[in-house]
Amino acid sequence: MKRVVILGGGTGGAIVANQMVRQLHQEVDAGEVELTVISNVEQHVYQPSFLYVAFDLAIPADAKRPERQVLDRRIHLVEGEADRVDPGQHQVIMSDGMELPYDFLVIATGSRPVPEDIEGLVEGGHHFYTEEGALKLRDALQSFKGGRVVLVVGVPHKCPVAPLEFILMLHEWLDGRGLSSATHIVYTYPIGRLHSLQGVAEWVGPVFEARGIECRTFFNPEIIDPVARTVTSLEGETLSYDLLVGVPPHLGHDVIARSGLGDSGNWVPTDRHSLLMQGRDDVYVLGDATNLPISKAGSTAHFQADIVAANIVNRLRGGYGSLRYDGKVFCFIETGLNEATYVTFDYERPPAPVASGSLLHLYKLAFNRMYWLSTAGIL
Numbered sequence: 001m002k003r004v005v006i007l008g009g010g011t012g013g014a015i016v017a018n019q020m021v022r023q024l025h026q027e028v029d030a031g032e033v034e035l036t037v038i039s040n041v042e043q044h045v046y047q048p049s050f051l052y053v054a055f056d057l058a059i060p061a062d063a064k065r066p067e068r069q070v071l072d073r074r075i076h077l078v079e080g081e082a083d084r085v086d087p088g089q090h091q092v093i094m095s096d097g098m099e100l101p102y103d104f105l106v107i108a109t110g111s112r113p114v115p116e117d118i119e120g121l122v123e124g125g126h127h128f129y130t131e132e133g134a135l136k137l138r139d140a141l142q143s144f145k146g147g148r149v150v151l152v153v154g155v156p157h158k159c160p161v162a163p164l165e166f167i168l169m170l171h172e173w174l175d176g177r178g179l180s181s182a183t184h185i186v187y188t189y190p191i192g193r194l195h196s197l198q199g200v201a202e203w204v205g206p207v208f209e210a211r212g213i214e215c216r217t218f219f220n221p222e223i224i225d226p227v228a229r230t231v232t233s234l235e236g237e238t239l240s241y242d243l244l245v246g247v248p249p250h251l252g253h254d255v256i257a258r259s260g261l262g263d264s265g266n267w268v269p270t271d272r273h274s275l276l277m278q279g280r281d282d283v284y285v286l287g288d289a290t291n292l293p294i295s296k297a298g299s300t301a302h303f304q305a306d307i308v309a310a311n312i313v314n315r316l317r318g319g320y321g322s323l324r325y326d327g328k329v330f331c332f333i334e335t336g337l338n339e340a341t342y343v344t345f346d347y348e349r350p351p352a353p354v355a356s357g358s359l360l361h362l363y364k365l366a367f368n369r370m371y372w373l374s375t376a377g378i379l
């Protein structure tokens with residue numbers, strides 16, 4: 001029997017597992033192939049919903065389903081923390097000592113926000129990158145009466161467009177509450193332009209200007225003083241705030257460090273086309289967990305899962321698994337509460353946002369609901 005183990009049951013892990021079981025149902029039913037997902041959470045969470053939770057446009061329960069229900073019943077689910085991967089022995093060792101041997105392993109452990117890495121952010125600021133953070137920000141926004149809102153951005157972080165979406169949604173949300181004239185919004189960004197993606201940076205400049213949003217570049221948040229209500233950057237600039245929102249820097253998960261597989265950020269060195277872990281022929285990596293210099297986004301994980309699933313299936317059937325990932329990413333960008341645009345790009349084609357509109361916002365809302373079809377491997 002051939003064993004495929006998928007470490008992590010989030011967006012990429014669930015899609016790759018469900019796609020494989022659909023393609024391999026005969027082999028799985030005949031007991032020739034076993035698919036196992038390891039998940040350290042009982043509930044699968046659709047993380048983009050946190051942005052809507054912050055504005056009280058969704059509640060956390062809307063975006064959760066039991067992991068068991070998300071996975072096809074023929075997939076073996078191991079609930080618990082993977083302690084480490086031993087590529088030499090071709091096995092994953094669980095924290096309770098259970099050993100899970102594999103013929104192919106897919107690492108899909110994602111990334112985790114680390115707000116503690118910016119001094120004072122936990123005490124003095126808010127974020128919307130976890131359920132808890134989004135709920136606290138929701139409460140802070142509900143009692144906000146106007147003042148200076150400053151957004152700071154730590155790197156790297158998942159969903160590269162989320163800071164822009166937050167600012168543009170906030171602008172319209174404040175307007176709806178009659179707080180626009182009493183509020184000044186300051187958007188900061190760590191590099192010398194308004195976004196890491198050049199095309200997005202060029203597009204958003206005029207969009208922010210039209211809304212009177214102040215922008216500061218080369219601003220890497222270093223210290224937040226919750227008492228003085230100031231944020232000081234590595235570059236030496238200090239901004240005062242009444243409400244601070246920080247996009248936390250992210251790291252790869254600890255299992256990567258414990259296994260000795262990652263770089264200093266716990267990202268796994270990955271071939272940009274084959275998605276094989278560098279130096280291994282039987283370990284694939286996808287989603288946020290890779291060290292690839294591309295957007296850490298659910299769509300990235302999805303497009304990569306298509307390639308990884310097809311290549312593993314092909315190799316299990318005697319082929320070479322030659323499909324290549326081309327760097328494709330697709331992101332909707334909310335440009336307010338009722339309008340959106342999108343960008344799509346890959347290794348060769350840069351992003352160029354189209355004109356925003358209400359129809360694209362409706363597509364985005366529809367996708368938020370159809371997410372469960374994509375995790376099921378249907379979309």
Ligand SMILES: Cc1cc2nc3c(=O)[nH]c(=O)nc-3n(C[C@H](O)[C@H](O)[C@H](O)COP(=O)(O)OP(=O)(O)OC[C@H]3O[C@@H](n4cnc5c(N)ncnc54)[C@H](O)[C@@H]3O)c2cc1C
Pocket residue numbers: 007008009010011012013038039040041046047048049050051080081082083108109110111128129130158159162253254255286287288289296297298299300301330331332
């Ligand atoms: C506020 C917000 C808005 C976003 N908006 C968008 C958007 O509009 N569009 C978009 O494409 N993306 C968006 N994203 C990003 C998207 O959610 C992630 O990029 C995506 O979930 C990555 O998928 P993944 O499979 O790599 O990781 P995840 O979905 O995070 O899954 C990783 C899983 O592995 C588990 N795991 C980790 N370590 C272990 C271990 N040791 N043992 C067992 N299990 C383990 C984790 O608990 C988790 O369940 C957003 C994210 C946030 C937070």
